[in-house]
Amino acid sequence: DAGVTQSPTHLIKTRGQQVTLRCSPKSGHDTVSWYQQALGQGPQFIFQYYEEEERQRGNFPDRFSGHQFPNYSSELNVNALLLGDSALYLCASSPIPGWGTDTQYFGPGTRLTVL
Amino acid sequence: GIQVEQSPPDLILQEGANSTLRCNFSDSVNNLQWFHQNPWGQLINLFYIPSGTKQNGRLSATTVATERYSLLYISSSQTTDSGVYFCAVPTGGADGLTFGKGTHLIIQP
Numbered sequence: 316d317a318g319v320t321q322s323p324t325h326l327i328k329t330r331g332q333q334v335t336l337r338c339s340p341k342s343g344h345d346t347v348s349w350y351q352q353a354l355g356q357g358p359q360f361i362f363q364y365y366e367e368e369e370r371q372r373g374n375f376p377d378r379f380s381g382h383q384f385p386n387y388s389s390e391l392n393v394n395a396l397l398l399g400d401s402a403l404y405l406c407a408s409s410p411i412p413g414w415g416t417d418t419q420y421f422g423p424g425t426r427l428t429v430l
Numbered sequence: 431g432i433q434v435e436q437s438p439p440d441l442i443l444q445e446g447a448n449s450t451l452r453c454n455f456s457d458s459v460n461n462l463q464w465f466h467q468n469p470w471g472q473l474i475n476l477f478y479i480p481s482g483t484k485q486n487g488r489l490s491a492t493t494v495a496t497e498r499y500s501l502l503y504i505s506s507s508q509t510t511d512s513g514v515y516f517c518a519v520p521t522g523g524a525d526g527l528t529f530g531k532g533t534h535l536i537i538q539p
Contacts, residue, residue: 348525350527358527360521360526405471418478419463423471
């Protein structure tokens with residue numbers, strides 16, 4: 316039973332570029348959430364997707380957008396990259412959303428470096 | 431929004447020692463999770479514990495929801511327990527999690 320998978324593992328971009336990160340949820344899960352973790356900090360919630368729609372969003376600008384596909388996999392897109400976007404990006408999956416009552420399982424993350 | 435505070439921020443112990451990590455949260459919650467982040471960044475689920483006490487081997491956790499805190503106990507520490515321990519609670523009643531800043535635990539041989 317595969318857990319949450321993410322690609323790529325590492326990525327280096329320059330300021331102003333755009334990036335796409337990918338996530339496949341744990342088998343049996345159809346809700347995907349994205350988090351940003353800066354060095355030395357706890358993860359911060361970006362947004363959550365369920366039934367191919369953004370269900371909940373954290374305090375992140377519109378440069379951060381996402382998509383969920385019919386097979387429940389998801390993409391995170393970041394436009395006009397800033398140096399401050401350098402971070403570990405984590406994807407988490409959970410079963411049908413239960414208003415905060417479900418366990419979330421995390422993938423290994425994508426480490427993004429913006430130069 | 432809800433605030434999550436963890437203490438201590440750093441903890442250095444010798445192998446075999448016991449430790450207690452604390453998580454305080456500012457509002458009522460219906461979910462609380464403890465995670466261990468290994469040196470490669472992987473967040474590993476330890477406990478889903480909205481209330482009460484759970485045990486898993488050398489680790490146990492207690493959440494007192496009415497007093498808005500949770501404790502993670504690690505007994506007979508091993509070097510492999512090193513890493514950062516996070517607690518997280520739902521953000522505003524939905525599923526996105528709010529994390530504390532973590533406790534960085536170092537177990538020395």
